[in-house]
Amino acid sequence: MVEPRVEEIAEKGESFVALTASQAARLQDLRFCRVSPTADPGIWRVTDVTRIGVVAIDDVRLIVRPKTPLRSLIFMASYSGLQAEVDDASFAFEADQDLPAALASALIKGVGEATSRGLIKGYVSIEETGTVIRGRWDIARQLKVRPGIPVPVELTYDDYTEDVPENRIIKAALRALVRLEQLPRRVVDKLGPLLGLFSETSDLHATGPVMLPAETRLNAHYQPALRLARWILEATSWAHTEGASSGSAFLLNVAKVYEDFVGRVLQATLHPEGFDVDLQVSxxxxxxEGKIRMRPDIVISQHGRVVAVADTKYKVWGESDGSPPNADVYQALAYAVTAGVREVHLLYVSGDVEPRRYEIAATGTTVVAHALDVSGEPEELVTRVKRLRATLVPAMALPPDVGVDR
Incomplete structure (x- = not known):
């Protein structure tokens, strides 16, 4: 078997890769980057990358390297808000340099920890046809399916079973990884035994984004594994809908991972203080007339009034003395005007840059640009987001006339 030729694509900036015209067209069709020809025949420029991961096209393996350290990325993807402690044992995958292998290794470890006491169980409503009454006789369904015929009987009852959404989601993610062509054998060999644990769990049937079950005391130990499973399913299913063959692509939307992580840390931080933190308000x-829709990433409210709005930007900002992109500032202004707040915040990915304030005299609004460093230890990542509380929400109690009803 011929080893694939490996080409690397940087998430930031531009990269030059050797491809045939057909391969370049198929890469462009995946719609996560811009592919354009250069003056050199067979060399293509790749820019505007919006996802990271691996794509296999014929005999070429394209690896999109993230600008965020893998260690930080996996932690952000698994963060549930219920993790009281973070220990280095969660990062046994660090030898894996590719995103798919790193996420797969993290999921294997997470599932092992979640199921160490057995699979989670719950009550599920079951509809079945039988000759012996069990549970409740569903008369409406009986009349619809077989009017006037008393036997067999349409029944509805609750069953205490392992066939619950939590297990279906994890099973689906494990199966998606088994089909992935990019994983090393040592990782694939661990997936089979784990899948065997879910033999009594039915398949997940989801046509859109995977919605995780609400976090409860009973499923709290499942949360890190569930969140990793959701990102894995998103990375595999999105690529396939864009035309990649099954198993040939794994492309993760890191901007969504970053947005979700920041939002959930703020929820865990502010909820005990009496604030509501809503994510992706639609x-x-x-x-x-309601024709121009807006979807702010983070909306913080108190007593039903909006007190702060923030938007996450998975862009590096602060490397020079330049201001944030004009489009980002215009978007922030629109949020501030709509919410009736005096300040709105842009949360960029970057290094140590102090927040900068831009006062807009015409609207009396201040746009505050922050740069969050996502490198370092997991505890540091959480602490940096928690520190935003001081600027997002004033420490003093809010008077009744601050903010606007939504």
Whole structure:
């Protein structure tokens, strides 16, 4: 078997890769980057990368390297808000340099910890047809399916079973990894035994984004594994809908991982203080007729009033003395005007850059740009987001006339 030729693509900036015209067209069709020809025949420029991971096209293996350290990325992907402690044992995958292998190794470890006491169980509503009454006789369904015929009987009952959404999601992610062509054998060999644990669990049937079950005391130990499973399913299913063959692509939207992590840390930090933190609010409209939709990433409220709005930007900012991109500032202003708040915050990915304030005289609004460093130990990542509380929400109690009802 011929070893694939490996080409690397940087998440930031531009990369030059050797491809045939057909391969370049197929890469462009995946719609996560811009592919353009250069003056050199067979060499293509790749820019505007929006996802990271691995793509296999014929005999070429394209690896998109993240600008975020893998260690930090895996932690952000698994963060549930219920993790009281973070220990280095969670990062036994660090020998894996590719994102798919790192996520797979982290999921294997997470599933092992989640199922160490057995699979989670719960009550599931079951509909079945039988000759012996069990549970409740569903008369409406009986009349619809077989009007006037008393036997067999349409029944509905609750069963205490392992066939619950939590197990279905994890099983689906494990199966997606088994089909992935990019994983090393030592990782694949660990997936089979884990899948065997879920033999009594039915397959997940989801046509859209995977919605995780609400976090409860009973499923808290499943949360890190569930969150990794969701990102794995997103990375595999998205690529396939864009035309990649099954198992040939693994492309993760790191911007969503970053947004989700920041939002959940703020939820865990501010909720005990009496604040509500809503993520990806979808019912905002800029115009009076409601035609211009807005979807702010993070909306912080108290007593039903909006007190702060923030938008995460998976962009490096602060490397020079330049201001944030104009489009980001315009978007922030629209959020501030709609919410009726005096400040709105842009949360960029970058290194140690002090927050910068931009006062907009015409609207009386201040746009505050922050740069969050996502390198270092997991505890450091959480602490840096928690520190945003001081600027996002004033320490003093809010008077009744601050903010706007939503």
């Amino acid at each position: 019912d905002w409209r800029l115009d009076t």
